[in-house]
Amino acid sequence: MNGLLAGLAILVIGDSHMVTNDYLITTLHNDLVEQGATVSSYGMCGTNAGDWVYKTDVSCGEAERHGTKPAVINRQARAPGWTIDQLITQNHPNLVVVEMGDTMAGYGQQDFPRGWIYEQVRTLTQRIAGHNLPCVWVGPPWGNEGSSYHKTFARVKEMSDFLAQSVAPCRYIDSTQFSKPGEWPTIDGQHLTASGYRAWGKGIGDALDRMVSAGEIKK
Amino acid sequence: MPSFRYLIAAIGMAALLGIGLAGSVQAAEGRLYPSGPPNGVAYLRFANLSAAAVKITSAGGALDLGTGGAQRVGEFDPVTPGTELTGTAAIGGRTAPVKVTLKANEFVTVAVTAGADGAPEVTLVREEPTDFNAQKSALALYNLDRQCTDARLTAGDGRTVVISGVKPGATGRRLVNPVNVALAVACDDKDAGTKTDLGAMAAGERYSVFVFAPGGVGRQAFGLADKMAPFRP
Numbered sequence: 001m002n003g004l005l006a007g008l009a010i011l012v013i014g015d016s017h018m019v020t021n022d023y024l025i026t027t028l029h030n031d032l033v034e035q036g037a038t039v040s041s042y043g044m045c046g047t048n049a050g051d052w053v054y055k056t057d058v059s060c061g062e063a064e065r066h067g068t069k070p071a072v073i074n075r076q077a078r079a080p081g082w083t084i085d086q087l088i089t090q091n092h093p094n095l096v097v098v099e100m101g102d103t104m105a106g107y108g109q110q111d112f113p114r115g116w117i118y119e120q121v122r123t124l125t126q127r128i129a130g131h132n133l134p135c136v137w138v139g140p141p142w143g144n145e146g147s148s149y150h151k152t153f154a155r156v157k158e159m160s161d162f163l164a165q166s167v168a169p170c171r172y173i174d175s176t177q178f179s180k181p182g183e184w185p186t187i188d189g190q191h192l193t194a195s196g197y198r199a200w201g202k203g204i205g206d207a208l209d210r211m212v213s214a215g216e217i218k219k
Numbered sequence: 220m221p222s223f224r225y226l227i228a229a230i231g232m233a234a235l236l237g238i239g240l241a242g243s244v245q246a247a248e249g250r251l252y253p254s255g256p257p258n259g260v261a262y263l264r265f266a267n268l269s270a271a272a273v274k275i276t277s278a279g280g281a282l283d284l285g286t287g288g289a290q291r292v293g294e295f296d297p298v299t300p301g302t303e304l305t306g307t308a309a310i311g312g313r314t315a316p317v318k319v320t321l322k323a324n325e326f327v328t329v330a331v332t333a334g335a336d337g338a339p340e341v342t343l344v345r346e347e348p349t350d351f352n353a354q355k356s357a358l359a360l361y362n363l364d365r366q367c368t369d370a371r372l373t374a375g376d377g378r379t380v381v382i383s384g385v386k387p388g389a390t391g392r393r394l395v396n397p398v399n400v401a402l403a404v405a406c407d408d409k410d411a412g413t414k415t416d417l418g419a420m421a422a423g424e425r426y427s428v429f430v431f432a433p434g435g436v437g438r439q440a441f442g443l444a445d446k447m448a449p450f451r452p
Contacts, residue, residue: 050449106255111323116260116297118351119447122423125353149254168353168423 004209006036007219011091013052013084014099014138018043019063022194024099025071027201033068035205040091041065044081048104049124052084084124088131095217096128097208098170101140102190105159108150112158121166128170134217135170138204139163141196142181147189153181171216178203260450261321262295268363269310269333270433275317277306284331292427294446295326308339315339322347328390328427330363335435342388350394353423359392359445360385360404363431364438367406370430374400377412397422404430404440413440 010032012018018025018041025041032039044051045060058079065071088096104120106113121137128135139160143151156176164172184196192200211217267273267284268291275282284291298304300323307314308331315338321327328344342363350357362370362385371383372391381402385391399419403412417426421444428442 050451054449054451103254108253109255109259109323111259113255113260113324114349114351115262115324115326115447116256116450119450122353123449151254162351165352165354 002034003036004212005032008032008037008095008212008217009091009093010037010039010095010097011087011093012039012041012097012099013087014041014043015047015103016043016045016060016191017099017102017197017200019045019061019073020191021071021073023191023197024201024204025063025065027197028099028204029065029071029201031201031205032208035209039065039067040087040093041071042082042087044079046103047081047100049098049100049120051081053123053127055083056081084127085131088128088133093133094219096133096135097138097204098124098128098135098167099138099204101138101159101163102143102149102151105140105151105155107152107155112155112162114162117159117162118166121163125167125170136173136208136211136217137163137167137170138173139175141175141184141192141200142179143184143192144182144186144189147186149188149190151189156181171211173204173207175200175203256297256450259300259323260297261300261323261325261327262447263298263304263319263321263327263329264293264295265308265329266293266331266361266363266429267291268330268429268431268433269339271310271333271337273331273339274309275306275329275331276309277304277317288441289443291441292328292429292443294448296448297450300325308341310337310339313338315341317341319343328361330361330388330429330431332363332431333434337434344388344390346390346392348392350392352394355394356397356420356422357392357425358382358395358417358420359390359425359427361390361427361429362387363429364406366432366435367404367430367438369407371405372428373403373405373412377403377405395420397424402428402442404428406430406438413438415440415442417442417444 029041043063044058058081061075062079063073185193273284303320306317330342360372360382365387370385372381382391397420403414405412425445430440432438
């Protein structure tokens, strides 16, 4: 344990990248714990940012994990979901980390849904800001092209750039900076292999370290 | 601020209602869920730029728009692009038809004005904005005054032009720093401008200033913060 993040109580929320063992709910969560943070992680598969404000049922799985305990994964067809208000009240974080992007980028759609994405993102960032909490938003990784998810490097870049200008007052972590396009192999074009999730989790953790060291995140 | 979402829901969102985030159609392709709004999305709002109350009616319901500031303008409601939306706009006992089909990602303001005889007239102001930015304020000028052939929005002493060249029935928009500044709408170089006040603009928010002349006389301007109704598939 290097203790760089000691004193931080971090609430991590995200989409399907947080709902399976060996995904970020394992790798990022472990990285933050090993750096001394108190960590609670939650994932809701297939959700958009607004789904964390307006309670929704989750149809492809949800997971939660606290500290060094194992993740509890619920694959019910209609899992009950959580709201950000509920999770902040339960966990008393002093930092919120949001991992989200792939579910909103409109992969396979000709037009990039800027207005809709912006409304989704603002809905969540304003709700977090209403709790007077700092937050960090983690954008999507490159993934691979040519899958049924219709993810393309061009759209990932467009989405990441758009999130960078849309998530304030949250700070932004650009996951595309951690690898070259296609460098991290995937199992389905979108979800990474275990080595990819290790690299992504480490990249996020290192970025948070830099923000703490630079005083951009106060303990 | 008046909401039209339930009215629109009845006539425009029907296709969306049957598609969940993890629909079986998508699962058949090996995907867990779609990315982005399943059928695309566009946004529609109504604005009353007349001297009297306006009632918008569709098969699904009704929306009343008053004449006091923010009461004049409804929220931008998410609608299904490519679906024809129909209804009527009424002032007193006189009506005008509303018929609009939006493109994906389009924002349409249905502006209701009154002619010299008091009858409602409907103008569709269409835009496909790209200026979403959480560190700036997005400021728009909507020109619904037919006599104002070249509307401009000025700031401060009136010599700083923020938006210019807005023709009747059109809109112009730009990103500005989030500040508290006096605004005015002018229609030509000799026009001292019609003043309006947005107060302190906030970063990330979007604002609309409308210029209009009820019944063709007495130019007025007012501004407000845009509201977007939540998208719920």
